[in-house]
Amino acid sequence: MNLLYFDDLKIGEGFLTGSHEVTEADIKRFAGEFDPQPFHLDDEAARGTIFGGLAASGWHTAAITMRLLVTSGPRFAGGIVGAGGEVEWKTPTRAGDVLHVEGEVLELIPSKSRPDRGLVLLRSRTLNQRGETVQTLTAKLMLPRRGA
Amino acid sequence: MNLLYFDDLKIGEGFLTGSHEVTEADIKRFAGEFDPQPFHLDDEAARGTIFGGLAASGWHTAAITMRLLVTSGPRFAGGIVGAGGEVEWKTPTRAGDVLHVEGEVLELIPSKSRPDRGLVLLRSRTLNQRGETVQTLTAKLMLPRRGA
Numbered sequence: 001m002n003l004l005y006f007d008d009l010k011i012g013e014g015f016l017t018g019s020h021e022v023t024e025a026d027i028k029r030f031a032g033e034f035d036p037q038p039f040h041l042d043d044e045a046a047r048g049t050i051f052g053g054l055a056a057s058g059w060h061t062a063a064i065t066m067r068l069l070v071t072s073g074p075r076f077a078g079g080i081v082g083a084g085g086e087v088e089w090k091t092p093t094r095a096g097d098v099l100h101v102e103g104e105v106l107e108l109i110p111s112k113s114r115p116d117r118g119l120v121l122l123r124s125r126t127l128n129q130r131g132e133t134v135q136t137l138t139a140k141l142m143l144p145r146r147g148a
Numbered sequence: 149m150n151l152l153y154f155d156d157l158k159i160g161e162g163f164l165t166g167s168h169e170v171t172e173a174d175i176k177r178f179a180g181e182f183d184p185q186p187f188h189l190d191d192e193a194a195r196g197t198i199f200g201g202l203a204a205s206g207w208h209t210a211a212i213t214m215r216l217l218v219t220s221g222p223r224f225a226g227g228i229v230g231a232g233g234e235v236e237w238k239t240p241t242r243a244g245d246v247l248h249v250e251g252e253v254l255e256l257i258p259s260k261s262r263p264d265r266g267l268v269l270l271r272s273r274t275l276n277q278r279g280e281t282v283q284t285l286t287a288k289l290m291l292p293r294r295g296a
Contacts, residue, residue: 034211063182079185084236
């Protein structure tokens with residue numbers, strides 16, 4: 001597969017990643033390091049909370065989404081380099097969930113100050129094996145232009 | 149320190165977390181699992197890229213920000229539970245950086261459908277030891293109301 005430059009993309013163009021299973025050990029390990037709250041660390045303790053049971057940190061879901069994009073998403077020239085974005089967590093990620101990402105090019109904005117690159121607005125949905133959306137992300141990515 | 153409920157917060161109220169050092173090994177380990185791109189994995193390979201040297205994944209910076217908020221930020225009743233937010237990465241996080249977070253309550257929106265809770269818009273800046281902002285995040289958090 002050839003590398004994709006800014007000029008190769010079209011608005012509305014979609015993509016699909018491979019999938020990734022999230023284990024209970026993964027959820028607890030990520031939470032232990034980055035989001036040590038009871039509902040991300042212990043199933044018993046999570047029962048009485050808003051989550052009703054062990055749930056992955058939203059930042060864990062975001063990190064897994066990035067992994068899926070990098071390892072099996074669109075092959076952008078220069079890599080997947082984000083300036084930021086808007087993230088929403090719709091449903092918690094649970095132990096045993098198998099996630100994949102569906103994406104779409106929303107907008108293509110050539111840079112005025114830097115003619116060698118452009119900004120891509122990429123919308124992605126991260127779904128579990130039941131077809132529920134666990135996360136949406138609209139990311140601002142920088143891509144090099146062809147022949148720059 | 150007492151737990152903070154929605155009703156205890158005021159718009160404009162600020163907070164400050166402790167600090168956290170990011171090592172080269174941390175950067176490479178996180179990237180190896182969640183964002184395996186050359187500029188997050190290898191200093192040599194990163195030289196010729198837009199980053200000009202090894203840089204942490206933006207999602208790693210976000211995860212460290214969450215760690216700082218959870219372990220030394222405001223003590224919200226029910227924990228720090230986010231529905232999402234808007235994140236921007238301003239400057240890369242580098243090996244050896246010592247990060248901390250400064251935050252502010254931007255908006256307080258009582259829920260119409262759920263009188264037992266409210267939505268808090270919390271703006272946070274993650275800064276390095278040189279005072280540079282590596283990340284801004286405007287997060288939507290759910291907080292229980294007092295006496296609900």
